[in-house]
Amino acid sequence: MNIALLPGDGIGPEVIEQTVKVVKAVGKKFGHTITFKEAVVGAAAIDATGNPYPDETHEICLQADAVLFGAIGDPKYDNDPKAKVRPEQGLLAMRKKLGLFSNVRPTFTFPSLIHKSPLKKERIEGTDLVFLRELTGGIYFGEPRGRNEQGTKAFDTNVYTKEEITRLARMGFEFAQKRRKLLTCVDKANVLATSRLWRETVQELEPEYPDVKVEYEFVDAVAMRLIQWPKAYDVLITENLFGDILTDEASVISGSMGLMPSASLGTDVKLFEPIHGSYPQAAGKDIANPLATVLSAAMMFEYAFDLKDEAKAISDVVNLSLAEGVVTEDIAEESKPSKTSEVGDWLAAQILK
Ligand SMILES: NC(=O)c1ccc[n+]([C@@H]2O[C@H](COP(=O)([O-])OP(=O)(O)OC[C@H]3O[C@@H](n4cnc5c(N)ncnc54)[C@H](O)[C@@H]3O)[C@@H](O)[C@H]2O)c1
Ligand SMILES: CC(C)[C@H](C(=O)O)[C@@H](O)C(=O)O
Ligand SMILES: [Mg+2]
CATH class of the missing domain: 3.40.718.10 (Isopropylmalate Dehydrogenase)
Known part of the structure; x- marks a missing residue:
């Protein structure tokens, strides 16, 4: 499996990093060879190339078997309504050029989190x-x-x-x-x-x-x-x-924006993205919830590869992390919340147990 990684901006790279740990663990456990190819999108792409969705990124997506997308957006554009080029244009161009006409966004509850709502x-x-x-x-x-x-x-x-x-x-x-x-x-x-x-x-x-x-x-x-x-x-x-x-x-x-995954489906390659944005206030702090992106990877195994056991392995460890309280601060109880990276490490280790 060849997966394109588009981390994007803000917390995007952090949540994608955790998701890669989980996907690699699933690959190891179930015997799949998984390769990743990273590309820029959003503000990161404007900084690097002037274009929020460069042709090279598009090519990498087209050649991939699935795309994992983090989030885009940066306050320097949000607070400048006159900016000519915007990170969001990259997201929209990507969806349009990849023919992703349907965004599947499930809403469900987690038994151990009911009281967080x-x-x-x-x-x-x-x-x-x-x-x-x-x-x-x-x-x-x-x-x-x-x-x-x-x-x-x-x-x-x-x-x-x-x-x-x-x-x-x-x-x-x-x-x-x-x-x-x-x-x-x-x-x-x-x-x-x-x-x-x-x-x-x-x-x-x-x-x-x-x-x-x-x-x-x-x-x-x-x-x-x-x-x-x-x-x-x-x-x-x-x-x-x-x-x-x-x-x-x-x-x-x-219970949290940091929990909801999505699959973008259409005529070509399938793309998987959390529904949340780049949450700039949390960028670089290792506090964002990676579960929406991790669960988007579960959707990837199901929708892009028709691998239901692999998808279930991910949703099972996510449920376990919630039940055991290995969670970030947005959903943690009084006990010490885990860091974004700690949640990723824990999930990957559990899958390989
Ligand atoms: N698909 C995308 O890439 C996408 C989606 C929405 C917004 N954006 C962009 O993101 C930037 C910020 O927008 P916003 O603040 O309106 O939306 P946001 O989704 O980034 O954040 C809104 C709130 O949701 C919570 N939240 C979001 N993600 C979380 C996570 N992983 N863990 C814990 N809590 C989380 C936080 O409380 C945050 O303040 C803007 O530039 C916007 O254009 C991008
Ligand atoms: C950032 C923005 C363009 C995007 C949208 O409105 O589609 C976001 O809110 C989303 O939900 O993915
Ligand atoms: Mg939105």
Whole structure:
């Protein structure tokens, strides 16, 4: 297996480093030869080449069997709205050029962490839902975008084609068929033309999947119901921006942003990334939670290589680390939290035990 590593910025390199330890341990235990090739992306790539997603990085991704991505983003760009080149452009260009149209973002609870969520135990215990966030369309990419000549007016355009909606929705139906057979289409069809096309398209597909029950809900209502009664959901499909926002919200159910993994799937190579960002306040401090990225590697074994035992070996040791309290400060109890690097070492050692 040839894996491209894109650590990126902030805590990205630290969480990727721990994940590599875990992936290497899995390779050793199960007898896989795994090679890694590192490439720059984000602010690190701007510093090195002027381009947040250089051609060389793209080539390395295309040649890989899977990509592991850390995070991008740097306060020097976040605080300068006039910056012409931004790390986030690298992330978006990467998703677009690699054809990663579906970002699979599961939300689940960890038995030993239920009490870390600010939400009531009985509401969240047993939550098991998955968002399929459309990733290469919508307002993130629509044209025209920009400002008027005077710079006093700014605009973004939300665009979706039927084809873009159909391929994401079909994936949603297929996920639902393998799970609890409930699909929720999240939109704002009472206001937006794009959302009405989403609703219409999904309605047209319904007869092809008679075993799947489909519900249509407005995004504002889902924002509320998601934390009020998360167990009401199974598979949710939605556009790029709504999915971005709702999945950060959903991370509260599990207890920390540092826990939630994702898989970006599409037409070509598959990419695996935590849902969190570069958490600049923690960069270089060895305190960030590496588990979202480690669990993204579990998704890699499952989705890219169809190796379920290897994926389970990772999720099992993650659960063990949580139960035994070998965790970073965001989820640690009063006892001394472990460092990012200590969690990585512990997980790798456990896998090889
Ligand atoms: N996919 C990505 O690369 C991605 C995603 C989101 C944000 N960003 C970028 O990251 C930068 C920071 O953005 P932000 O502060 O809004 O989001 P963020 O996800 O980096 O951090 C938000 C908060 O979540 C928590 N958190 C995030 N990751 C954690 C981890 N591994 N362990 C423990 N706690 C964690 C922290 O409390 C943090 O303050 C920005 O430049 C933004 O553009 C990148
Ligand atoms: C950094 C940003 C462009 C990105 C997004 O909005 O997709 C992030 O929030 C994410 O969730 O991966
Ligand atoms: Mg986000």
